[in-house]
Each structure stands twice: as structure tokens, then as C-alpha cells.
Amino acid sequence: xxxxxxxxxxxxxxxxxxxxxxxxxxxxxxxxxxxxxxxxxxxxxxxxxxxxxxxxxxxxxxxxxxxxxxxxxxxxxxxxxxxxxxxxxxxxxxxxxxxxxxxxxxxxxxxxxxxxxxxxxxxxxxxxxxxxxxxxxxxxxxxxxxxxxxxxxxxxxxxxxxxxxxxxxxxxxxxxxxxxxxxxxxxxxxxxxxxxxxxxxxxxxxxxxxxxxxxxxxxxxxxxxxxxxxxxxxxxxxxxxxxxxxxxxxxxxxxxxxxxxxxxxxxxxxxxxxxxxxxxxxxxxxxx
Ligand code: GTP
Numbered sequence: 471x472x473x474x475x476x477x478x479x480x481x482x483x484x485x486x487x488x489x490x491x492x493x494x495x496x497x498x499x500x501x502x503x504x505x506x507x508x509x510x511x512x513x514x515x516x517x518x519x520x521x522x523x524x525x526x527x528x529x530x531x532x533x534x535x536x537x538x539x540x541x542x543x544x545x546x547x548x549x550x551x552x553x554x555x556x557x558x559x560x561x562x563x564x565x566x567x568x569x570x571x572x573x574x575x576x577x578x579x580x581x582x583x584x585x586x587x588x589x590x591x592x593x594x595x596x597x598x599x600x601x602x603x604x605x606x607x608x609x610x611x612x613x614x615x616x617x618x619x620x621x622x623x624x625x626x627x628x629x630x631x632x633x634x635x636x637x638x639x640x641x642x643x644x645x646x647x648x649x650x651x652x653x654x655x656x657x658x659x660x661x662x663x664x665x666x667x668x669x670x671x672x673x674x675x676x677x678x679x680x681x682x683x684x685x686x687x688x689x690x691x692x693x694x695x696x697x698x699x700x701x702x703x704x705x706x707x708x709x710x711x712x713x714x715x716x717x718x719x720x721x722x723x724x725x726x727x728x729x730x731x732x733x734x735x736x737x738x739x740x741x742x743x744x745x746x747x748x749x750x751x752x753x754x755x756x757x758x
């Protein structure tokens with residue numbers, strides 16, 4: 471939900487439909503509500519309602535269609551447009567949406583994206599702007615405790631925020647995380663990451679003793695793999711797995727469970743790739 475032009479369809483197209491950031495320039499305004507369903511983590515269906523933000527639709531959502539739009543909501547993602555010249559009306563819309571949500575879906579989670587943060591270049595100023603939105607949002611959110619992120623389609627921030635949003639919906643995440651950490655420890659891996667198969671969003675990750683990776687890295691891996699997978703599909707050869715060995719590390723990306731790919735990085739030159747592959751094979755049954 472958010473005002474027209476805030477960037478809702480752009481973000482949906484990037485995460486769920488393989489658009490690039492520049493492809494979004496040719497998107498038109500969303501007419502009423504666009505529904506899409508993504509088969510997710512095997513048996514979960516993620517139903518996304520992209521609500522067009524033009525005035526004529528907003529009135530309708532908050533009145534005649536209120537029960538349809540705000541009933542049974544698991545997650546409300548409200549997109550604030552950093553470029554707006556009418557911040558008050560954005561906050562008014564936010565207040566109206568939260569009021570309807572409080573009546574019809576009191577247990578929903580709320581995420582607020584302060585979007586187009588790329589318009590500010592100075593990192594400190596970025597932080598200050600997001601902080602000031604956050605305190606204004608928290609003050610007006612009543613029973614809800616929204617998470618607030620600064621996002622942009624031009625860098626990793628959007629990918630990171632969506633990974634966090636979507637995976638609050640996965641019911642057995644604590645078990646998956648525990649299993650992954652154990653796998654990382656037992657195999658002496660430097661890093662292990664699970665990616666969701668359809669979107670290549672990060673499901674969860676476990677680190678060995680090395681330094682924390684750069685935050686852009688997972689988005690870069692995800693985009694490269696999606697492009698490579700599309701290129702394989704164009705050639706009629708389904709993408710299976712990738713294995714890269716350099717002097718300092720070995721990297722595997724393999725289909726893992728029905729709904730995930732696994733990335734395993736080992737930094738110990740004595741660990742033979744065949745051993746890592748066998749370990750991945752052996753671990754599979756613990757994740758299904
Ligand atoms: P409605 O469908 O009318 O509700 O609009 P919307 O919220 O779906 O907006 P849309 O996704 O169509 O994006 C509007 C414009 O904003 C497009 O030209 C996008 O390229 C641009 N845009 C989206 N996200 C970003 C961003 O993170 N940074 C910048 N600079 N531009 C963005």
C-alpha cells in the first residue's frame with residue numbers, strides 16, 4: 471500500500487518477476503488491485519495484493535472495499551515515497567490504513583519502507599532520514615509495532631528488506647536456522663546460505679569464523695544466478711548446479727530441497743569438493 475508512484479509495482483517486479491531496476495521506468499500506474507500468487511518455500515502460497523495508489527482507488531479501499539482489502543491480512547507493507555511533496559497526505563493514508571487494519575486484522579505485521587533512498591547520497595543523512603520517519607511512524611502506529619527500512623531498487627536494501635519480510639511468514643524458521651548452523655559447523659564451512667528457489671531471496675544463513683560478508687553480496691549472487699538460470703532455460707538446458715574453485719575458496723550452489731538452493735563456501739584447501747558435495751547430499755533429508 472502507498473501513494474501512486476511510490477514504487478510498489480517496481481519492487482514487486484524486481485523481487486518476483488526478474489525485472490531490472492531500469493525496466494521499472496516503463497511501468498504504468500496500477501489499475502485498482504493487482505493480485506499475484508507466488509508458490510513459495512514449496513507449499514506456501516504468497517498472495518500479493520498490489521494496490522494502485524491513485525486517489526480514486528484509495529477512497530474505494532478505505533470504504534466500499536475495506537473488508538476485502540484489510541480482512542485476513544498477514545503483512546501490510548506500506549511504501550513511503552521519499553520524493554513526495556505531500557508527506558502529510560502520505561501519513562494520513564497510513565493512519566487510515568492502520569485504522570482499518572486494527573479493526574479487521576489486528577494480528578497483522580506491519581512493515582514500512584522509506585523508499586527511493588538512493589535519492590540521498592550521504593550515508594549519514596540517509597540514516598537520519600530513516601530515523602526521523604521511524605520515530606514519526608512508531609508514534610502513530612497504535613497497537614502495531616512496525617519495522618522500518620530505507621529501501622531502493624538500485625541497491626541491496628530492497629532485497630534485504632524483502633528477505634526479512636517474507637521469511638517472517640515461514641513457520642519453522644527457527645528449526646531451519648538451527649539445522650543450517652549445525653551443518654556449517656560439522657562441515658567446517660566458511661559460510662552456508664539457503665536461497666528460496668523461485669525468488670532467490672535469502673532464507674537463512676550461517677557463518678563459520680570468517681569476517682561478515684559485504685551486504686551487497688547476496689543480492690549480487692541472487693541476480694547472477696537468476697540471469698544464469700534464465701540463460702540456461704533459453705538454451706533448453708535446465709540450471710542444475712555451479713561449482714567454482716579458486717586458490718582461497720571453493721563455492722558450490724546446488725539445488726537442495728524442493729524449495730531451496732544451498733550455497734556452501736569452504737576456505738580450507740584440504741577439503742575436497744567431492745566431500746562437500748557428499749555432505750550436502752547427506753544433509754538434504756534434515757531439511758525436508
Ligand atoms: P501506482 O501503480 O500508481 O500505485 O504506483 P507504484 O507505487 O506502483 O509506482 P511504480 O512502481 O510504478 O514506480 C513509479 C516510478 O518510481 C517508476 O518510474 C520507477 O522506476 C520509480 N522507482 C521505483 N522505485 C524506485 C527507487 O527505489 N528509486 C528511484 N529513484 N526510483 C524508483
